[in-house]
Amino acid sequence: MNTTSPLRTLLEAGQRVTEHHPWPRVVVTPELWKTLSEGLVQGSWTLLGLWGEIGWAHLAVWEAPGNFCVTSLRCPEGRFPSVGRRHPPAQRLERALADLVGLQPVDAPDSRPWLDHGRWPLRHPLGSATAPTVPMPPYRFLPAEGESLHQIPVGPVHAGIIEPGHFRFTANGEAVVRLEERLGYVHKGIERLVQGASIAQAARLIGRVSGDSTVAYALAFAQAVEAATATEIPARADWLRALMAELERLANHCGDIGAICNDAAFALMLAHCAVLRELVLRASAACFGHRLLMDCIVPGGVSADLPAEGDHILRALVAEVRRQFSPLIDLYDNTASLQDRTVETGFVKPALIRQFGCGGVIGRAGGRAFDARQTPGYPPYEQLAFEPLLRTESDVNARVWLRIGEVEQSLALIERILDQLPAGPVRGAVNPPSEICEGVALVEGFRGDILVWLRLNADGTVARCHPRDPSWFQWPLLEAAIEGNIVADFPLCNKSFNGSYSGHDL
Amino acid sequence: MRSQLLFQNLVRSPLTIPAPKPSEAALAELATRVDQTARRRLGRSLAIREVDAGSCNGCELEIHALNNAFYDLERFGFHFVASPRHADVLLVTGPVTVNMREALERTCAATPDPKWVVAVGDCGRDGGVFAGSYACVGGVSAVIPVDLHISGCPPNPLQLLEGLLALLQVQDYGL
Numbered sequence: 001m002n003t004t005s006p007l008r009t010l011l012e013a014g015q016r017v018t019e020h021h022p023w024p025r026v027v028v029t030p031e032l033w034k035t036l037s038e039g040l041v042q043g044s045w046t047l048l049g050l051w052g053e054i055g056w057a058h059l060a061v062w063e064a065p066g067n068f069c070v071t072s073l074r075c076p077e078g079r080f081p082s083v084g085r086r087h088p089p090a091q092r093l094e095r096a097l098a099d100l101v102g103l104q105p106v107d108a109p110d111s112r113p114w115l116d117h118g119r120w121p122l123r124h125p126l127g128s129a130t131a132p133t134v135p136m137p138p139y140r141f142l143p144a145e146g147e148s149l150h151q152i153p154v155g156p157v158h159a160g161i162i163e164p165g166h167f168r169f170t171a172n173g174e175a176v177v178r179l180e181e182r183l184g185y186v187h188k189g190i191e192r193l194v195q196g197a198s199i200a201q202a203a204r205l206i207g208r209v210s211g212d213s214t215v216a217y218a219l220a221f222a223q224a225v226e227a228a229t230a231t232e233i234p235a236r237a238d239w240l241r242a243l244m245a246e247l248e249r250l251a252n253h254c255g256d257i258g259a260i261c262n263d264a265a266f267a268l269m270l271a272h273c274a275v276l277r278e279l280v281l282r283a284s285a286a287c288f289g290h291r292l293l294m295d296c297i298v299p300g301g302v303s304a305d306l307p308a309e310g311d312h313i314l315r316a317l318v319a320e321v322r323r324q325f326s327p328l329i330d331l332y333d334n335t336a337s338l339q340d341r342t343v344e345t346g347f348v349k350p351a352l353i354r355q356f357g358c359g360g361v362i363g364r365a366g367g368r369a370f371d372a373r374q375t376p377g378y379p380p381y382e383q384l385a386f387e388p389l390l391r392t393e394s395d396v397n398a399r400v401w402l403r404i405g406e407v408e409q410s411l412a413l414i415e416r417i418l419d420q421l422p423a424g425p426v427r428g429a430v431n432p433p434s435e436i437c438e439g440v441a442l443v444e445g446f447r448g449d450i451l452v453w454l455r456l457n458a459d460g461t462v463a464r465c466h467p468r469d470p471s472w473f474q475w476p477l478l479e480a481a482i483e484g485n486i487v488a489d490f491p492l493c494n495k496s497f498n499g500s501y502s503g504h505d506l
Numbered sequence: 507m508r509s510q511l512l513f514q515n516l517v518r519s520p521l522t523i524p525a526p527k528p529s530e531a532a533l534a535e536l537a538t539r540v541d542q543t544a545r546r547r548l549g550r551s552l553a554i555r556e557v558d559a560g561s562c563n564g565c566e567l568e569i570h571a572l573n574n575a576f577y578d579l580e581r582f583g584f585h586f587v588a589s590p591r592h593a594d595v596l597l598v599t600g601p602v603t604v605n606m607r608e609a610l611e612r613t614c615a616a617t618p619d620p621k622w623v624v625a626v627g628d629c630g631r632d633g634g635v636f637a638g639s640y641a642c643v644g645g646v647s648a649v650i651p652v653d654l655h656i657s658g659c660p661p662n663p664l665q666l667l668e669g670l671l672a673l674l675q676v677q678d679y680g681l
Contacts, residue, residue: 121604185609274575
């Protein structure tokens with residue numbers, strides 16, 4: 001850790017909150033908050049999250065190489081200086097914060113609601129939670145003006161077996177001039193359900209923020225609880241958690257590679273990749289009792305140990321996936337008609353990726369070498385000689401190749417985890433908190449870095465928990481990626497992103 | 507490379523599992539609901555429109571799996587369609603969120619009669635872990651009439667198959 005970093009120096013002026021772990025949390029003045037926002041604009045540090053609670057706005061940032069912190073601003077008048085005013089990645093987070101908590105970002109460029117569609121029985125569910133008095137005006141989409149433009153509204157119910165959301169395309173013939181997303185349809189009120197829940201109930205809820213990332217969410221939640229309560233978990237549990245996380249990544253990447261190719265009308269790849277995904281899910285069920293590994297990671301460790309035959313099952317899986325995957329890579333590489341669709345399609349400027357702190361495959365396919373397994377890092381990855389993969393072309397093709405590389409990397413990691421898996425117990429008790437305590441964790445899911453921040457009451461219930469999906473910093477870039485592409489390439493671009501609706505809508 | 511992959515599929519044994527028996531529980535639930543006319547008109551082929559009304563996406567992943575080579579849903583006459591106008595069955599997941607309620611109602615209204623509604627997952631049954639939230643209406647039956655529930659969090663593809671096969675069984679034998 002670099003203790004003389006500009007961020008650290010800046011935060012010395014604030015007041016450190018002692019019960020927050022493992023990163024520092026600092027209460028800042030409005031002036032300091034503005035200076036922090038300006039640092040985001042300058043690229044001195046990167047936005048990790050922005051959320052609130054009654055009377056407080058919280059901002060999490062990362063300063064390379066390894067400084068992470070949460071800063072908090074007291075908002076006694078229900079307002080805070082807008083971060084999104086100068087730093088667009090914060091805009092949707094601020095709109096959600098205003099919807100949920102009722103804190104208003106002052107001078108925000110976009111005051112439209114985001115998650116609140118004017119249908120809930122109450123407003124500001126995490127704040128005053130009062131019944132709405134006036135109906136919400138119809139949502140205004142951003143204008144696009146010019147000759148011969150037409151609009152194509154899509155969703156919330158989509159044509160495939162996918163999650164709901166609305167896309168408003170403005171097109172000139174086939175070329176997309178503007179795409180505007182409208183999300184929030186699957187908002188389930190998770191943050192409010194978690195308030196007052198026991199740690200066990202909350203773990204089940206957070207494990208269902210986004211079903212495809214259930215392992216990563218459960219892991220982030222467990223790490224945050226363990227940080228807050230200073231709970232040490234058995235070494236074997238760390239390794240089994242990583243094993244599950246890599247199985248989840250493997251299954252999802254296999255599915256995504258097939259699905260992207262399918263959206264370029266290459267169904268053969270989907271058929272084969274879907275078989276690989278199914279093999280992974282079956283092995284997961286055979287080893288841990290659940291195909292998606294839901295509720296397998298719990299605060300304190302993991303809920304079930306790898307059975308005696310688990311080592312054999314997983315090594316056989318790795319061998320079989322490798323055997324079947326290799327000709328599929330050649331197939332992708334040698335099908336010119338497929339590459340014709342993916343190469344240079346859905347390009348995202350690397351500068352935008354850096355500005356948005358876009359994580360996961362999209363970030364790493366666009367030159368941003370960030371992977372939470374390495375930074376801030378968590379056990380056992382430091383013992384696995386792990387280096388994130390990187391490409392720079394930032395198009396659909398690069399995202400496919402990045403996933404192909406990460407499939408191979410996960411297969412190798414699974415083998416190494418099995419080789420080095422220590423013996424011993426897999427679960428311990430969580431230290432009961434004796435007073436209010438807070439924890440935070442950043443975990444690499446298959447989609448990117450997931451942030452979970454929480455505060456526990458002295459009685460062990462959850463006072464506040466905020467899970468931030470990687471999609472928050474990816475959905476806006478999809479709007480940029482599709483610009484100038486043809487409408488027919490939207491499914492391809494969208495699938496190459498595979499943003500989460502449920503994880504984003506909460 | 508492509509011809510090699512295609513050739514292998516000709517010479518090796520199929521991955522597809524034998525068909526499971528339809529679920530007893532599902533049959534019992536359906537037997538009381540299915541109407542003779544519906545059975546006559548739908549024939550032994552059902553078009554499914556999947557609607558995510560608020561799910562965590564876990565159910566969608568397992569519904570997707572029904573199309574893979576192991577489960578091969580289409581061999582039973584089921585296929586997924588892109589429009590409710592073409593559908594006989596609405597396969598609905600999730601606790602119905604308040605923000606999706608109208609979309610679900612309109613999708614249901616756009617589906618021609620006779621039709622069946624199948625609620626998938628513990629959330630589709632009663633809201634599951636999300637029950638009681640200000641942002642959730644509850645199970646699917648709180649919004650539109652449901653003919654069949656398939657439980658699970660999420661139900662695995664075999665459980666989904668058993669439930670859907672019960673739909674066909676009811677048509678075949680007029681249970």
